[in-house]
Amino acid sequence: MYHVSYREPFMHLSKFTIVGLLSLVCCVPLSAKDSFDRPSLEIPKAASKLSVNFADPENWDGKHIARTMQCRDLGGDKPASPKLSVSGLPPEVTSLVVYFANSRAHDNHGTFRVKEGRTENTWNVPSIRSGAANKLPKGIELFDGGSTWGRAYNAPCPTSGSWLYTVTVYGLDADDKVLSVGEMDVGYAP
Numbered sequence: 001m002y003h004v005s006y007r008e009p010f011m012h013l014s015k016f017t018i019v020g021l022l023s024l025v026c027c028v029p030l031s032a033k034d035s036f037d038r039p040s041l042e043i044p045k046a047a048s049k050l051s052v053n054f055a056d057p058e059n060w061d062g063k064h065i066a067r068t069m070q071c072r073d074l075g076g077d078k079p080a081s082p083k084l085s086v087s088g089l090p091p092e093v094t095s096l097v098v099y100f101a102n103s104r105a106h107d108n109h110g111t112f113r114v115k116e117g118r119t120e121n122t123w124n125v126p127s128i129r130s131g132a133a134n135k136l137p138k139g140i141e142l143f144d145g146g147s148t149w150g151r152a153y154n155a156p157c158p159t160s161g162s163w164l165y166t167v168t169v170y171g172l173d174a175d176d177k178v179l180s181v182g183e184m185d186v187g188y189a190p
Contacts, residue, residue: 037108039144043178050182055083065187071157079155084125090179093171097143104163110153113143130155156189
């Protein structure tokens with residue numbers, strides 16, 4: 001009598017294929033990030049609200065992103081993120097994580113940590129050039145792998161239509177625990 005091992009039907013599958021299939025069947029994510037590619041941060045219910053504003057409102061209005069700040073394919077000339085002013089910081093906040101996103105396409109357009117620029121009540125976040133990964137301003141570093149493309153910031157570059165881009169700022173303590181969160185619209189592009 002021929003005996004069939006339970007392993008034989010799976011002999012042609014690689015370890016990676018099996019792990020992928022199990023994760024789909026068991027609904028276990030392979031990554032700590034969600035479908036929006038957000039930073040892997042746990043936000044407690046008690047997190048306070050940060051106030052996030054443009055530090056250069058003459059260039060950013062939260063409604064429409066100027067062509068010069070969109071990707072080069074859409075006419076961008078040295079595109080960069082907006083400078084931000086963050087207030088409402090608890091005293092224990094030692095760094096900020098800044099996350100730019102295109103929620104329609106589920107794209108992470110930038111994730112970086114800011115370690116410098118805090119005054120008593122406000123934190124000034126500098127502008128980051130699009131595509132930056134290795135040449136970041138002092139006190140700035142990639143966080144959680146950066147953008148979907150591994151950079152600190154990627155300028156808006158929708159393939160069609162007009163898409164809304166947003167920014168979320170997380171205030172972290174010395175142990176990387178989220179103490180406060182704030183968000184706002186960066187604007188629509190193109």
